[in-house]
Amino acid sequence: MLLLVPADVLRPRRVDEHFAVEARAARGVGLDVAVVDHDALARAGDADRAVAAVPADGGEAVYRGWMLSSDRYAAFAEALHRRGVRLRTAAAQFRRAHELPGWYAALAALTPASVWTVGTARTEFTGAEVRTWWVDGACHLVGPHPDTPDQFPPESLDLTGLAPLVAGLGLSFVTVDLAMRSDGVWRVIELGDGQVSDRPATTAPEELMTALRA
Template sequence: MILIVPANPLRPRRPDEHFAAEAEAARAAGFQVAVVDHDAVARGCDVHRAVASVSGTGAAVYRGWMLRSERYAAFAEALAERGVVLRTSGEQYRRAHELPGWYAALAAVTPASVWTRGSDQADLDQARVALGPGPAVLRDYTKSMKHYWDDAAFVPELDDAVAVWRVASRFLELREDDFVGGFVLRRFERFTSAEVRTWWVNGDCVLIGPHPDSPNERPSVEVDLESLTPMIAGLGLPFVTVDLALRADGVWRVIELGDGQVSDRPTTIEPEAMIAALLGPPRP
């Protein structure tokens, strides 16, 4: 297994500082580490040059910054031409990275959601009517702007078309060219715990820890994965994260599913634990 990480922009032969500890842990465990020019991949320009320093052949896992689904697919194709096969295909990455790809499989354990294709106001109006009255959270296929909660995320009442579009407009302003797919409206649910990030490899939960936004906060009760496990296994995705929170009625709910390759590791999880869970024991 090869671990691929973004290169340091100032020292392109070295890993980006954010992923350096994981790269070091992988090397210590006996795995090969390669770096790629993330900015070139993200821009879609000269992807073959961006992966030119990746040597060797075989299976690989990426641990790096988020990529749009179409950029990831081009990245995977360029690596495949060099004999390096990302364990997560382009199609699998899109299903994990974009909410419409995973929502149906987890609808029973996550807030009710509807979405649009594109950013047209009329389509958003249809979506809000379909979800029905009440509060909601607005996002796009891959990300919310929860740090701008009142301005660009929380919708107090979906029946208020003017207020919904005001939040959506601010969301578009903040996301700019990073807007992905369309608007998503998710029924607002009240949670009483910090989020928990769970890590899954081939349908098995291999690591449970805090969310990167609250690395020192842990729930007061044990996370219950019994009903969730067969759902995640049924997705057939090789490496994902699932963020969970405890709802006010004591039920664990899925906040987000994401591709594990571009999910951040909280500082309170040691890189060695991440590598051991992700890559398994070193080859002899």
């Protein structure tokens, strides 16, 4: 499997510093690493230029990088396909994980009632969020949220009710963030595509790469 990460803006042959530790960890577990030009993809909309440094016929790939819109990701996937590289997460899967309407119905029983509108909403949630990492429908990592990297989840966190619902989405690589309600019930706050979900500093990159390799 090939890991795709953003290139450094000033030194385009090198990995962006933010993702350098994950790139090293990927190589450490036997994965190949290639860089993509995030600015060319996200700002200029030139997907073919963005993937010019990706080896042709590289097989299956996973992206770990900065945020992309669903449309830009679809162009990214098409440009890679032309080079003989297939993203493990297809464009339709990315949109389903990345945008709330794609996953809300499947997890509605475990997440607060939501509407698509403009504005803010108040909650009774208490404590820090938890970020869980799922590969092919199975949870491989449970840890803190990137915003609160030193606040680890309790060992009592039970994902048995969530697991079949996430598996039912049929998504390759996602994160699910949870928070405890004031009555002690864990609720889903957000599901996102794992390729663009930030890794908290206290979660070792080797753990994430090992999960992906599995």
